[in-house]
Amino acid sequence: MTANDADGRLSPDEAFAALGDEVRVGILRSLGDAAEPLAFSELYDRLPVEDTSRFNYHLGELRGHFVRKDEAGYALDHPGRRVVEAIRSGAVTDDPDFERTSIDDRCPACDGRLEIRWCDGSIEVFCPGCENRWERSSGRVDAAEEPESGYLGRLPFPPAGLRNREAEEAFRAAHAWTVVELLAVGTGICPRCAATVETELDACPDHEDDGTCSNCRSSFAVVFRASCTNCPYHVGSAAALGLLSSPALLGFMLDHDIDPLAPRSVRLFDRFFSEYDEAIGSMDPLRVTLTFSLDGDELALRVDESGEIVDVSS
Structure with a gap:
């Protein structure tokens, strides 16, 4: 693996090119699963690769940035850990089948039972007895909802969060995850990349108080928005949550x-x-x-x- 400058850093193209092989991804996953550094033979035995020279070549392409070697053996370096974290979260690969499900938690407005489903990286929350709180303008284009759907909002939640959790548990975990994100944003930190965020309030001058306003497509007259100055992260919410x-x-x-x-x-x-x-x-x-x-x-x-x-x- 070669670096693109005197500091030893890789360009994004070089970094992603280094990951463009299933053997290399397998090496990272195996090291991520290991509690301790692995000797070459231990690491080799964990992967279905019959040619040691081929295995050694791919391992060499990861060393120096994603993988380090010391006296104890091979282990993930920080960039390698971040790659494995992304893989294990399911955020870049998984699309779980989690259909709209009723849970015991209640709507804050009408006390009806909430319904949730997972879609496009988030748990979406609905109340069948209420009007939409927001226009469902983010997410997949083909996921439009009817006006009577009772859409209350979305809670960002990686697919791994659904594993070994019932629907109620997933909802509460997603709620906590979202609060942590909002706490970071409120202190000026992007919860994705740790860069600074820019925040603003936006007020609807002709807000309709009865249900979802036809002018701003929200039930709140004032909304909070934040955007990262470095990555694509952005979030919108009721002003108070900001x-x-x-x-x-x-x-x-x-x-x-x-x-x-x-x-x-x-x-x-x-x-x-x-x-x-x-x-x-x-x-x-x-x-x-x-x-x-x-x-x-x-x-x-x-x-x-x-x-x-x-x-x-x-």
Whole structure:
């Protein structure tokens, strides 16, 4: 394996070319499964390759970047671990068959039983008794939903998360996974590549409060958006979820026994983030006040167009 500059780094083309063989992928997977470094003979015995010279050639193409060798044997280097993590997550290969299924968790609006399914890297959430909360504008083109589908949103979740979990468990795991992502985004970190993210609030000037607005295709007048400055990652949500990492909001939730990472009820968490008040103070510059109420207590957060909190009152 050759590097493209004096720093020893590979170009993306060189890195992906080095992975373009099933023997090399098998080597990475075998090293990923091993608890300790493997001797050449141990690694060779784990793969269905009869020619040692051919095996040695492919191993050599991985050394120096994806695989390292020391006195203990062969082991994955950091780039190799990341490749195996991506493979094991199923994110680049798997398309699980997870049809729309009813679960015990309840809709925060009508108390009806939720339904979920996995599609295009996410668990999608529906309530048959409600109108769509969002227009289903992301995901596969052929996955359009009828207006009465009750689409509530999507929770990003790799296929591996479905393994050994019942539907209810998968939903709760996806909820926690999404909260972790939003916490990262709220602190300016891309949850995919760790680069910086740019955030903004967008307000609908002619919002219709009854159901999904025909102008903005959302049930929320103010939405939060974030985009990575380095990779294709982007996310959109209700404005309040974009403030999840705020100490003021986190403290208010914890003071009222709502743990965002392990809520005693996902429904309580969802209700908290769907029943707050939105007040648009001005459109240019955009100033929005979000007011949360729990057990007679209130927290008001005044937010600017970038999603920064400029004032807190309670």
